[in-house]
Amino acid sequence: MKVIVDMDVCKDHGQCVFSAPEVFQINENGRLVFEAEPDESLRDAVEEAADVCPLQAITIEG
Amino acid sequence: MGQRIVIAGASMGGLRAAERLRASGFMGEIVAVGDETHMPYNRPPLSKEALASEVTHEAVAFRLRPAVADVTWRLGVRIASADLAAGAVRLADGAELAYDGLVIATGMRPRRLPTPGPALGRHVVRTLEDACALRGELGPDARVLVIGAGFIGCEVAATARLLGADVTVVAPEAVPMRRPLGDDLGAALQRRHERQGIRFLLGRTVAAFLGEDRVTGAELSDGTRLDANVVVEAVGSASNTEWLDGNGLDLSDGVLCDNALRVEGRPGVVAVGDVARFPNPRYDGVARRVEHWSIPTDTAKRAAVTLMTDLGLSGHDPAPFTPLPTFWSDQYDLRIQSFGTPALGGDDIRVLEGDLDGEVVVGYHRDGALVGVVMIGLPSAVARYRAELMRGPAAA
Ligand SMILES: Cc1cc2nc3c(=O)[nH]c(=O)nc-3n(C[C@H](O)[C@H](O)[C@H](O)COP(=O)(O)OP(=O)(O)OC[C@H]3O[C@@H](n4cnc5c(N)ncnc54)[C@H](O)[C@@H]3O)c2cc1C
Ligand code: SF4
Numbered sequence: 001m002k003v004i005v006d007m008d009v010c011k012d013h014g015q016c017v018f019s020a021p022e023v024f025q026i027n028e029n030g031r032l033v034f035e036a037e038p039d040e041s042l043r044d045a046v047e048e049a050a051d052v053c054p055l056q057a058i059t060i061e062g
Numbered sequence: 063m064g065q066r067i068v069i070a071g072a073s074m075g076g077l078r079a080a081e082r083l084r085a086s087g088f089m090g091e092i093v094a095v096g097d098e099t100h101m102p103y104n105r106p107p108l109s110k111e112a113l114a115s116e117v118t119h120e121a122v123a124f125r126l127r128p129a130v131a132d133v134t135w136r137l138g139v140r141i142a143s144a145d146l147a148a149g150a151v152r153l154a155d156g157a158e159l160a161y162d163g164l165v166i167a168t169g170m171r172p173r174r175l176p177t178p179g180p181a182l183g184r185h186v187v188r189t190l191e192d193a194c195a196l197r198g199e200l201g202p203d204a205r206v207l208v209i210g211a212g213f214i215g216c217e218v219a220a221t222a223r224l225l226g227a228d229v230t231v232v233a234p235e236a237v238p239m240r241r242p243l244g245d246d247l248g249a250a251l252q253r254r255h256e257r258q259g260i261r262f263l264l265g266r267t268v269a270a271f272l273g274e275d276r277v278t279g280a281e282l283s284d285g286t287r288l289d290a291n292v293v294v295e296a297v298g299s300a301s302n303t304e305w306l307d308g309n310g311l312d313l314s315d316g317v318l319c320d321n322a323l324r325v326e327g328r329p330g331v332v333a334v335g336d337v338a339r340f341p342n343p344r345y346d347g348v349a350r351r352v353e354h355w356s357i358p359t360d361t362a363k364r365a366a367v368t369l370m371t372d373l374g375l376s377g378h379d380p381a382p383f384t385p386l387p388t389f390w391s392d393q394y395d396l397r398i399q400s401f402g403t404p405a406l407g408g409d410d411i412r413v414l415e416g417d418l419d420g421e422v423v424v425g426y427h428r429d430g431a432l433v434g435v436v437m438i439g440l441p442s443a444v445a446r447y448r449a450e451l452m453r454g455p456a457a458a
Contacts, residue, residue: 011397013390014444030441050125051078051359054390055111056104059125 001043002061003036009057016053020045065090065373068151068161070141070305072096074104074355075167075335077124078362084129086366088375092133093159095151097140100190101126106355108193109217110392113200114224117193141168146309146328163369166306166317166325166333170299170353175209179271179280184293187218199292202226207280207290209268211238213391215296216255220393222292223258230261230288232268232280242405243436244426250418251393258394263288299353301337315339316351321383323365329372332365334358344384344454345406345433352387360385386452396438402426402451404434414447416440423447 003023012032016024023046024034038046050058067083069076072094080092096102103122107113112121140154150160172186185196196218200206204227208219211233223229231238237248238255252262263282271293272279279289303313311325312318316339318326323340325331333340335358339351364383370376389400407426414435416422421439425432435447 011392012441013397013399014441015388017445018448026441026445028442047127051081052356054106054355056122056125 001038001040001046003034003038003046004059004061005032005034006057006059007032009055010053011055013054016049016058019049019052024049065162065375066160067092067163067165067369068159069094069165069167070144070151071167071169071302071335071337072098072135072137073102073167073169073335073358074124075169075337075358075362076165077102077126077130078358079165079167079334079365080130080133081127082362082366083369086370086376088366088370088373090162092130093136093161094133095136095139095141095153095159097138097154098189099138101135101137103190105188108190109187109214110221113187113193113197113218113221117190117197119190122190141305144306144309146306146311146331149330151305162330163373164331165365165369166303166331166337167335167358168302168305169336171302172295173298173300175268175295175297177268177271180273180275180277182275183273183277183291184271184295186295187214188299196292196294200225200227204228204292205290206230206292206294207232207268207288208294208296209233210296210298211235211240211262211264212296212298213239215294216251216393217391218294218296219255219260220258222294223255223260224394227292229259230263230290231255232263232266232282232288234265234267236264238262238264242400242403242408242426242434244404244408244411244424246411246413246418247422247424247436250422251396251398253419254396255393299336301351303337318349322368323361323383324368324372330369332368334361334365338365340383342384342403343382344386345403354387354389356388357385384454386448397441398436398438399444400434400436401444401448402432402434404436407433415443 014026023038142154144151206222206227206229208231240248267283301316316337317333319340323332339349341349391398404426410427414423414425426434
């Protein structure tokens with residue numbers, strides 16, 4: 001599973017963080033950082049993160 | 063197998079319901095009926111980013127999970143009526159659809175002003191078509207009159223201003239976004255809008271629109287006359303529930319549901335999204351509708367479990383449904399985020415961090431307990447306040 005975040009679209013809302021904290025984090029500068037190839041066991045959480053992103057900036061491949 | 067669930071309304075709530083039904087293991091047929099011609103799309107950008115650039119379905123369409131590939135979408139057709147006792151809905155084209163389970167996800171439509179005057183040049187913003195029509199009229203030559211100073215009104219005003227238009231906001235309340243933000247934060251946001259060049263004429267309403275075929279201006283309740291060639295009516299919304307008339311439901315404000323999103327006394331019928339009025343034990347037993355983007359996803363999750371139980375496909379999930387309402391609004395470069403239910407804490411509002419004219423966290427309290435937080439900026443503090451609200455009012 002590959003996670004892609006369109007950083008031109010992402011506005012660091014941080015909603016994704018609440019659904020999949022293992023994959024998405026907001027750093028101390030308030031910017032999004034994320035794990036691009038998370039473990040398959042996190043798929044549900046990542047799907048949910050993609051759903052709750054207000055900007056719909058997250059896509060999942062594979 | 064062999065069971066059919068009909069989803070009424072093919073927007074965010076309808077899509078999320080279909081996804082959650084599949085995720086809960088429903089293997090039967092799912093038919094989603096929607097009167098818009100598009101596959102489900104995201105509305106918030108219609109007053110923000112999309113309105114500022116280009117409004118296309120592609121730009122706002124929701125991602126479709128593979129799990130909903132076999133859902134039947136009947137788009138561009140309205141449900142005219144429902145017979146809940148018989149378990150069937152009738153479509154405007156005359157077709158009848160029987161169901162074993164029904165998801166009500168018909169959402170809201172904008173209220174229109176009964177104000178006399180020409181209709182041409184008057185807009186609302188709910189659908190893609192609405193936003194396209196408005197986008198076509200916005201630009202440096204536009205003189206825009208926004209009626210209503212709630213979130214959608216203020217967002218449209220900000221976007222129109224970014225596009226170079228001359229913008230005036232008229233509303234009956236004394237400060238914008240007063241409900242739920244309160245006087246002080248509302249006034250602070252007004253100052254920010256004014257600094258961008260937006261004019262506010264508050265404490266007034268529009269008495270008449272001026273012009274022959276097309277709006278050329280408006281006369282306000284205090285006699286003021288304004289020039290305007292584009293009018294945006296952002297004066298709230300009404301529930302799309304007429305199709306449910308005649309079934310003995312409480313439709314006084316959306317569809318009354320229990321905490322499991324089941325329509326009162328109707329096993330196999332649930333409501334989700336903007337139209338669902340349900341009690342949230344996080345606060346009290348009062349049923350409320352919540353027009354926030356987080357709610358279609360949260361309610362669909364719970365409603366799918368309820369339907370699975372009612373259809374005899376899974377056991378009962380006894381956990382109470384206590385979603386934390388989450389809302390955001392973007393105006394210029396300002397990110398306004400709200401967690402919880404600030405409107406319940408309107409009598410005890412405190413600045414918790416920062417200051418009202420910069421980055422700020424405002425807390426709303428009921429009986430001394432924190433029930434809602436509104437933040438401007440301060441992204442690194444979001445998680446902390448959200449966690450505090452998740453623990454519940456009792457902990458504050
Ligand atoms: C311009 C705008 C900006 C917004 N911005 C924000 C924001 O910044 N933050 C936030 O939290 N929320 C925002 N919201 C609110 C958010 O978009 C809604 O909460 C969400 O769209 C609700 O989804 P829903 O599926 O419940 O209802 P809706 O999206 O209203 O969907 C209902 C669907 O049912 C269809 N329908 C109605 N009646 C029938 C019928 N009889 N037969 C068939 N189909 C029918 C409708 O046409 C519609 O497609 C905004 C809303 C708008 C309009
Ligand atoms: S929720 Fe979306 S916009 Fe917000 S940080 Fe995550 S990816 Fe970015």
